[in-house]
Amino acid sequence: MNRNGKEESIRQLFHELRCxxxxxxxxxxxxxxxxxxxNEGSNIPTWSIKFAAAxxxxxxxxxxxxxxxxxxxQEQQLVPxxxxxxxxxxxxxxxVVRNLSQPPxxxxxxxxxxxxxxxxxxSSLAIAMKALSSWQSPTAxxxxxxxxxxxxxxxxxxESLRTIKPLSPDQFN
Amino acid sequence: MEPExxxxxxxxxxxxxFGWAMACCRRNPVDAEDLLQVVYLxxxxxxxxxxxxxxxxxxxxxxxxxxxxxxxxxxxxxGVLTLKAAQQWTRSDATEYPDESxxxxxxxxxxxxxxxxxxxRQREILELVFYHELNIQEAAEVMGISLGSARTHYERGxxxxxxxxxxxxxxxxxxxxxxxxxxxx
Numbered sequence: 629m630n631r632n633g634k635e636e637s638i639r640q641l642f643h644e645l646r647c648x649x650x651x652x653x654x655x656x657x658x659x660x661x662x663x664x665x666x667n668e669g670s671n672i673p674t675w676s677i678k679f680a681a682a683x684x685x686x687x688x689x690x691x692x693x694x695x696x697x698x699x700x701x702q703e704q705q706l707v708p709x710x711x712x713x714x715x716x717x718x719x720x721x722x723x724v725v726r727n728l729s730q731p732p733x734x735x736x737x738x739x740x741x742x743x744x745x746x747x748x749x750x751s752s753l754a755i756a757m758k759a760l761s762s763w764q765s766p767t768a769x770x771x772x773x774x775x776x777x778x779x780x781x782x783x784x785x786x787e788s789l790r791t792i793k794p795l796s797p798d799q800f801n
Numbered sequence: 802m803e804p805e806x807x808x809x810x811x812x813x814x815x816x817x818x819f820g821w822a823m824a825c826c827r828r829n830p831v832d833a834e835d836l837l838q839v840v841y842l843x844x845x846x847x848x849x850x851x852x853x854x855x856x857x858x859x860x861x862x863x864x865x866x867x868x869x870x871x872x873x874x875x876x877x878x879x880g881v882l883t884l885k886a887a888q889q890w891t892r893s894d895a896t897e898y899p900d901e902s903x904x905x906x907x908x909x910x911x912x913x914x915x916x917x918x919x920x921x922r923q924r925e926i927l928e929l930v931f932y933h934e935l936n937i938q939e940a941a942e943v944m945g946i947s948l949g950s951a952r953t954h955y956e957r958g959x960x961x962x963x964x965x966x967x968x969x970x971x972x973x974x975x976x977x978x979x980x981x982x983x984x985x986x
Contacts (some may be wrong), residue, residue, distance in 0.1 A: 634963050641912045642931035646820055648909065653819040654834055656812045663838035 804845055810857050811841060817933060821862050824928040825869035828913055832872075840868050855942055859935070862943040866925070915965040923958030926951055 811818070818837060826832035840861075843849040849864045851857060916924055922944065929940035941951035 634966070635959070637966075638927075638959070638962060639931050641908070642928070644905070644909055645912065646932050649820045649823050650816045652830065653816050656815040659815075659834060659837055660808075660841055662834075663842050666838060667842055 802851055807844055807851070811844060811861070814858055814861055817858065818861060818865060820932060821865050821928070822869070824925065824932070825866055827917060836865065836869055836872060839872070840865050843868065856939070858933075859939050859942050862929070862933070862935075863945065866943060866945075911969050912966070915962060915969060918965055919958055919961055920954075922946070922954045923961060926954045927958045927962060930955060 818840070819833060822833035822836045822840075823830065826836055840849075843864065844851075844861070851860050854860075855863075916927070919927070925944055926937070926940050929935045929943055930937065935943070937951050937955055938948055940955075941948045944951065946954075
């Protein structure tokens with residue numbers, strides 16, 4: 629069979645196929661009615677699914693916003709944990725930290741508290757830094773020895789070691 | 802366009818639309834009916850609008866094709882494309898037309914299988930040209946591809962379909978020869 633003949637046979641086969649499909653095609657009216665019934669039946673689930681999806685989305689957005697807001701100053705830990713090291717913080721520093729972690733009792737209204745928070749935070753931070761710079765270990769006294777007296781005084785002629793007085797800037801005046 | 806006017810146009814094209822829906826659904830009549838229902842609703846509810854840039858038939862066929870692609874994607878996402886569906890489709894080939902003669906049924910079944918072995922675009926363009934008697938330009942518009950691309954798919958599809966039919970005939974004659982070695986030379 630030549631090429632044109634083959635093409636003609638393909639055309640014939642397609643024609644047969646079309647005849648078969650058209651013979652078994654559903655009625656237009658029936659199909660349209662079924663489509664409308666199907667659409668009516670599927671309206672409520674679609675709506676409810678969309679509503680549920682929107683609600684879940686809203687909740688997720690709220691959670692995201694809540695998590696992404698900056699941490700309040702009261703919740704921030706400015707000083708390292710006192711239990712982490714062998715040396716405990718001095719009483720002064722502990723008091724400052726305690727003051728920092730507790731909001732002032734006078735600021736009751738939320739809007740006022742929110743406005744004054746940065747200033748309060750900066751002044752408290754300054755106090756804390758000052759306290760930290762003058763901090764001394766509670767065991768610092770153990771470093772003092774009896775020889776410190778001799779090392780911190782100026783020996784004089786004719787004086788015995790026992791009578792040596794500590795050198796003070798007042799005696800030169 | 803008024804809904805009544807649209808409905809009339811849809812009714813005029815209904816049989817052709819069903820044939821094209823069959824082509825888009827791998828000749829599964831149940832899927833084709835579902836597809837047409839969705840398409841008719843789309844058109845009548847105004848979700849798909851006829852702007853008059855092409856003929857109504859070309860535009861409608863493009864809507865059917867696009868909707869079929871959407872349905873396929875949805876089915877794949879839902880995991881509905883199961884073995885059961887495939888079995889239903891294969892079975893429907895054999896039991897679809899009980900009233901036709903055995904020879905004709907067999908011939909058409911072979912032809913459908915040959916068509917199914919073509920690539921989607923080759924199959925679509927051959928259906929549009931031979932089945933729906935569109936020209937290649939109109940077929941390209943329906944498929945949303947360029948004219949050159951449509952010509953290429955058309956030529957390759959025709960060649961491949963010829964090969965498949967010849968293979969089928971050769972297999973059949975070989976089968977006959979083995980079955981009746983004395984009668985067939």
